Amino acid sequence: MTTTEKPDYKVIGTRPIRPDGVEKVTGKALYGADIHLPDLVQGAVLRSPHAHARILSIDTSAAEAMPGVLAVVTHSDLPVVADKVLDMGEGASTASDMSKNVLAADKALYRGHAIAGVAATNVHDALTAIEAIKVEYEVLTPVLNVQDAMRDDAPLLDESRHTRTPSGEESEDASNVAAHNRFEGGDVEAAYAEADVVVEREFDTKMVHQGYIEPHNGTANWNSDGTLTVWTSTQGAFAVRGALAELLQLPVSRIRVIPMEIGGGFGGKIGVYLEPVAALLSRKCGRPVQLTMDRTDVFQATGPTSGGHMKGKLAVKDGKITAAEVSLAFEAGAFPGSPVMAGAMCMLSPYEVENFKVDAYDVVVNKPKVAAYRAPGAPNASFCVEQLIDELARETGADPLQFRLSNSAREGTRMITGVAHPRIGQEETVQAAQASDHYNSPIEGPNRGRGVAGGFWFNAGMQSSVVASVNPDGTVNLIEGSTDIGGTRASLAMQLAETLGIEYDSVRPTVVDTDSVGHNDVTGGSRTAYASGQAVYEAGLDIQQQMVARAAQLWECEAEDVEYADGALRHTSDSEKTMTFAELAGKQMETGGPLQGRGSVVARSPGAAFGVHVVDVEVDPDTGKVDILRYTIAQDVGTAVHPAYVEGQMQGGVVQGIGWALNEEYYYGEDGRMENASFLDYRMPTSLDLPMIDTIIVEVPNPGHPFGVRGVGEVPIVPPLAAIANAVHDATGHRFTELPISPRRVVEELHNLQ
């Protein structure tokens, strides 16, 4: 569906094969653990068996004396770092918290918290050695959810932590609440008093993991000249370099991070876990050291996203949502930094709501420190708000999509942050869902129901930098620094080919290390196709400009007399004088030497993304199992550069949302142990649990990008939780306010079992 007239693109909108495809499907691509170096040794990490404990002493002497052991490190090997905030691109943390997360200092704050690292000649010796490290713990009561953590008498994770209150002051008493923020506008009480209907409910969600297939890894070589080289699979090589520079107190110029292929990230591969430990071990033993996690480590010791508790109260008057009061408390894990603010700022953004009061609490608990996960914070918050909107529509007899349409935000509508939306595609997206075959097909049969929900994500801009070198044969090497997760080598090459008017196959993209290109922020925030695309466009214009000058030189005319279009140069008044891109590329030596274009941007107009989902479910009333019968997603993507990858992102987000809605959860015992830290019992959907997910691409071009690109990858995970809950309600008459809507929860609710 195209809502505005689109330029006549040659490459954008086609579906070419990705440049990295063959290497990946033939198993030749090198992922993090595939790096092998001369003298490489393996390491292992000792992890806390307790969710909350004071570390009284660590004795590594026996381990150090074991055969094959080359080095042992603990927190005391890390330099002291300041409380400086480290913005990793999607989620910030202080350097001192990050340092304590990498190797526990005075306290172990979650089960799986790294205590010590060992390097040995082989992994078996390393694993044997970590068992010989003697740690004396004083075991403390763990705090495992936000409600417990917020009680006055709750055990404190950090006795020196106080709440940063909405006024910006610190609370008097120490607290597990790291921050309380508030957004307020209009007069909610007056709106409730005048409302036709008010609905109010509480919601709970559990911690969930991104579930990328490749476990974390880190290989480090601390060279004898004091430089450090790190190989890792990460969403942001420059973010890793920056974090290592702070944690190890090294200048960035002494660190080179080489990004390996990445087996999924979804936000979870931005922070550092193993890399600093491998670096310390390498410095001690003088050999390159490799550390890898197994799946249990990944679940217990990397960053999932928050669970939490939410309260919402919404009012409607004459079909308009007039008030929203929402309180969100999200688990940050062991250190502050949950995505509660992002959730708070996203959940109402598809709509125009005049009166609002939104409270956001960032709460530490004895669980792993959360990391970004695809539109961090927004799915949970929308689980609350989009169910209440569904209820308002039902109570007032409105069609749930029409209700959303008549309350939709548009250009100029202010979000709760006070920022006005630029040109957005919220209304067009709702209309696309309304017009879908799915929404116009009846849902029939017992125990079946349909649900809808909407969602918003900001999308990010940030910094990108690329270089494009023209080869004499008319091809171009594109040197870029954005980890390719969702097909960005292809989508960036396409944007350069479009800019230069050359074939897609003429552009060869390469993702390089931190010494080899200007700064690039993380592949996160749905920013890469947009922001790196903008840098690529600028590099293309740079080449165009240089080529025009060179053609003018060859034709002995002024540059103004030369025009660049459709991959060729033309003299504007002499039709005899034309040259293709490839022809001029072949004349580089005689026209001034190698031709390079460069593009560096701080992209500031990402253009927000909106999605509307429609889902049909069937609930087995005897077993409580929910089957997804049909799923349709409509989403404004600005301009679909590579429609197949756009559809893949939309479907992938839905799949993760379905897992989150129906089965996924960190299941904790009272002792703070995650009992299901394996893919067997952490139930992500399999292909047999999913229908074909139909996609409707809506294109309302982003005015802030030369090709109208908007971020695509994150918003599709925002609506599924609420859409499925709304569908289950339609099927059963029961409103499920706690995730996951697992067979256990459904059957216990439907049969009133206890």
Place this chain on the structure above:
Amino acid sequence: MKEIDYLAPSSLGEAYAALQNGKTSAFLAGGTDIIVQLREGRKQVDQLIDVKHIPELTSYAWTDDGGLEIGASVPFAEIYEDDEIVRRLPCVIDCATLVGGIQIQSRACFGGNIGNSGPAADTVPALIALGATLTLGSAGGTRELALEDFFTGPGQNVLEPGELIIKINIPPQPANSGAFFHRFIPRNEMDIAVVNVGARIDLDASGERIEGARISVGAVAPVPLYVAAAGDALVGETPTEDTFARAADIAADAATPITDMRGSIAQRVHLTRVLTYRALDRALERAREA
């Protein structure tokens, strides 16, 4: 992980000798459980005895009276690709096709699933419903016992030191009988049963009256349960919704599950009733087709 010896005896005699060499042992049949347990440090042994090279354990055959004897290490795929077994013992196929995925099924076997002795083992309720026995062997000779008498606790069984499972014996099934096995898992694949149930119904010649019934339930107690009382309650009855519901209630009463990450007590007791009823219903269909 420490070093482990690997032995691959090619006869029962060699296997018995290996079992008596003074080292702690685990059997390596399909390896789909034991290798994971060893790698994750959940089990520690000195040696692995590969039982895939012993003829008695790697073959299966019909007996003269119509029973089926399955060597302990015959992979599931070999069983469910046999058309005659598919036709004559569909309940065996129900469970053989449910354990793991296709790759697992090409290695995993009945002997391994039984020997691992998990309370949720998917082959066990099916085989108990069919009245299966086990032949156990040691240097001292062989013995046979009912499958339901094999288990003593989660991961525990009556195998003596020096003893192994040779084969699973499925006796000839009554003329007008049908059996069915199914399980409940939260997803559609790759899961461990929250509850699993095997049931067999034996009808009289008229097809109107139940002459016998066997019901077995897994994942609701420390061991897979043979709920004789539930089957006995059906004897002499006509197969109706009411009689099946009564048997399902008895099965549910026998369940003593725990709450864990795979399900709650209340859910499992409820599912025992639901699944027993559904298993009886499908077993009846098969009995009538027989």
